[in-house]
Amino acid sequence: MKRKRLAAVLAALTLAVGVSACQGNGPGATKDTGSDSGSAKTIKVYASGDTNIQDLWQKTLIPAYEKANPDVKVVLQFDLHGENSSQVIAKLAAATQQKKDPGIDLVEGVGKQAGQAGLLADPKPKVPNLANVDSKVVAAAGTNAIPYRGSSVLLAYNADKVTDPPKTLDELLAWIKAHPGKFAYNSPKTGGSGGAFVTTVLDKYVPADVREKMTTGYDKDLEKYWEPGWKTLAGLNPYVFQKGVYPNGNNGTIDLLSSGQIWMLPVWSDQFLSGQANGTIPKTAKIAQISNPTFTGGSTEVGVVKASSNQEPAFAMANWLLEPDQQKAIAEKIAGYPVISLDKLPAEVQEEFKDAKPDQLRPGYNSDHGNDINNLWDQKVPGH
Known part of the structure; x- marks a missing residue:
């Protein structure tokens, strides 16, 4: 996988100013x-x-x-x-x-x-x-x-197993349920790739003007908009790796892909490309970006x-x-x-x-909201 491939993927993104x-x-x-x-x-x-x-x-x-x-x-x-x-x-x-x-x-x-x-x-x-x-x-x-x-979070997948990867968040959620045990993301507290997946699912239900406020400032009352997202994430427990096992750290999910235990995961662009360069990620793995919304970066x-x-x-x-x-x-x-x-x-x-410009990447939440996401995920997702 050449870095030019990432540039081509990112050329299609319509993203905003980012921090992650x-x-x-x-x-x-x-x-x-x-x-x-x-x-x-x-x-x-x-x-x-x-x-x-x-x-x-x-x-x-x-x-x-x-x-x-x-x-x-x-x-x-x-x-x-x-x-x-x-x-x-x-x-x-x-x-x-x-x-x-x-x-x-x-x-x-x-x-x-x-x-x-x-x-x-x-x-x-x-x-x-x-x-x-x-x-x-x-x-x-x-x-x-x-x-x-x-850097940006992207969707990585085993191209030998996945010939038509999801192109939107809704397609990804449907794919996870249609392929039990073949998707994993790390707990958000231990790595930003899992955090980006969680944030993106939450964002599905947050109005754009509200999200803008939660990106630039902190208002805990606005976190009520996350409730449908938490239900969606908890509902994925029976379908993710080993029916609710969440690896520790970004590398934890990469190891599962490399060993063939899963077929798809969110991954940092830099980790993926450097992993393929040094041989820790197989050449059969490819990357793509989803839309509506994209992952953060x-x-x-x-x-x-x-x-x-x-x-x-x-x-x-x-x-x-x-x-x-x-x-x-x-x-x-x-x-x-x-x-x-x-x-x-x-x-x-x-x-x-x-085409890989940091000013085009979709932002994460304000750091205080980000901390709340980590803590609320522990309370609302695993085992529910």
């Missing part, structure tokens, strides 16, 4: 890529997501940055699936209130939430490369968050922590992430969409991603 991210597993899952954490030349990074994002930082971004800046060490605290991201936000909030250094300089994966909570420093004077990112993408990222890569952000006493090197690294070489590396390593203007990238990257 894989989420999921705690601050205890720390990986240090350097020492001397007390030095002003050390950048302490918190990042979250799945193993492909962990590899991106550990094997590509950090080594490249340290090679280009030999007087700087980068210490990475990686939170697998971001399951304890709320604890990190609470830690940053307490440090900001108490005016104490939180021990984190740069955050990734929770940039939007941290920005909404007023926990990030203003990047505009310090990150000149932000001018190369579409203004709509920057606006969607929220207060002081810096978009640095994009968008940018992932970094942000420099307002309470950090070590902001300057963190801003420098954030600016570096938006340089063409790093955007090219992200595209090559995880098939992440570049967020800077494509005309600043090599011709082959321009061709592969010409």
Whole structure:
């Protein structure tokens, strides 16, 4: 599967400005890529997501940055699936209130939430490369968050078993019931691909003007519109994998597809394409996008922590992430969409991603509504 295939799929989408991210597993899952954490030349990074994002930082971004800046060490605290991201936000909030250094300089994966909570420093004077990112993408990222890569959730399927994949959400729901046990999605709290499926089913019943309010702000009373969606999701229990087994994390469902136990699943575009490139996803698997509505997608952000006493090197690294070489590396390593203007990238990257633009991706809900979705899913779906 070539990345050009994804560009062709996405060319057909009619999507809005987006923000999304894989989420999921705690601050205890720390990986240090350097020492001397007390030095002003050390950048302490918190990042979250799945193993492909962990590899991106550990094997590509950090080594490249340290090679280009030999007087700087980068210490990475990686939170697998971001399951304890709320604890990190609470830690940053307490440090900001108490005016104490939180021990984190740069955050990734929770940039939007941290920005909404007023926990990030203003990047505009310090990150000149932000001018190369579409203004709509920057606006969607929220207060002081810096978009640095994009991705979308798509529908992956075993083409040997599925010759006519669903093209709309209604067709997908009908397909699941017609093929018991052959579809799976991970619990939304453990990964954004499952979260996108849940969000998209809920969206089926939410009026467009209400959804816009729930995307840009928080009003718990509006969550009443989700009730038909929760009933639909609970009604799928007898038809999903093993009559109601929901894997842990985005990779959990991918493993089921690769082993032939299921035929269809929602998947992050970057994980799918990088998985096919490294052989963990079979070549018989293909991807498509549904409509009415589409799955969600968008940018992932970094942000420099307002309470950090070590902001300057963190801003420098954030600016570096938006340089063409790093955007090219992200595209090559995880098939992440570049967020800077494509005309600043090599011709082959321009061709592969010409239709994969983060400003065209359908947004997820406000992060507070997103947290409510995670908790309500646990209450309303499994075992019902």
